[in-house]
Amino acid sequence: xxxxxxxxxxxKRSALVAQPPARMFALINDIERYPQFVxxxxxxxxxxxxxxxxxxxxxxxxxxxxxxxxxRNALEPDTRIGLExxxxxxxELKGEWRLTPIGDAGCKVExxxxxxxxxxxxxxxxxxxxxxxxxxxVDAFVARARQAV
Numbered sequence: 717x718x719x720x721x722x723x724x725x726x727x728k729r730s731a732l733v734a735q736p737p738a739r740m741f742a743l744i745n746d747i748e749r750y751p752q753f754v755x756x757x758x759x760x761x762x763x764x765x766x767x768x769x770x771x772x773x774x775x776x777x778x779x780x781x782x783x784x785x786x787x788r789n790a791l792e793p794d795t796r797i798g799l800e801x802x803x804x805x806x807x808e809l810k811g812e813w814r815l816t817p818i819g820d821a822g823c824k825v826e827x828x829x830x831x832x833x834x835x836x837x838x839x840x841x842x843x844x845x846x847x848x849x850x851x852x853x854v855d856a857f858v859a860r861a862r863q864a865v
Contacts, residue, residue, distance in 0.1 A: 726828070728826070741793060745797070771788050771802060781846050783846075796815065809829075
């Protein structure tokens with residue numbers, strides 16, 4: 717029986733915002749500006765972009781954690797963004813942003829993120845730091861939406 721020391725972690729966050737889904741979708745896809753307002757993200761690089769997909773690399777620095785990873789983001793305009801690992805220190809990294817309209821001008825923003833580091837020792841050290849960074853994402857986008865109004 718194989719021992720799996722790299723356990724899967726799951727983060728779920730949501731918020732109600734007085735912004736339409738299209739506005740939140742645009743903010744989430746503005747990857748180039750992440751270093752300006754997302755805690756822990758120090759640089760980003762777009763590898764490729766089309767109407768249906770963005771492949772982007774992000775460098776994260778938080779405490780002792782310093783890593784870079786690339787995701788493929790499947791775009792469903794104003795509704796959903798699916799995230800999948802291309803390369804990085806993870807055994808698995810998958811996620812989803814979901815935008816649900818509420819009333820005439822608001823929406824519910826939901827983020828689900830599942831991850832496990834490839835190396836068990838790396839996981840022990842960096843899991844809590846990466847989890848804190850990922851958990852702060854919804855708050856960062858909500859704050860950015862309020863700022864930009």
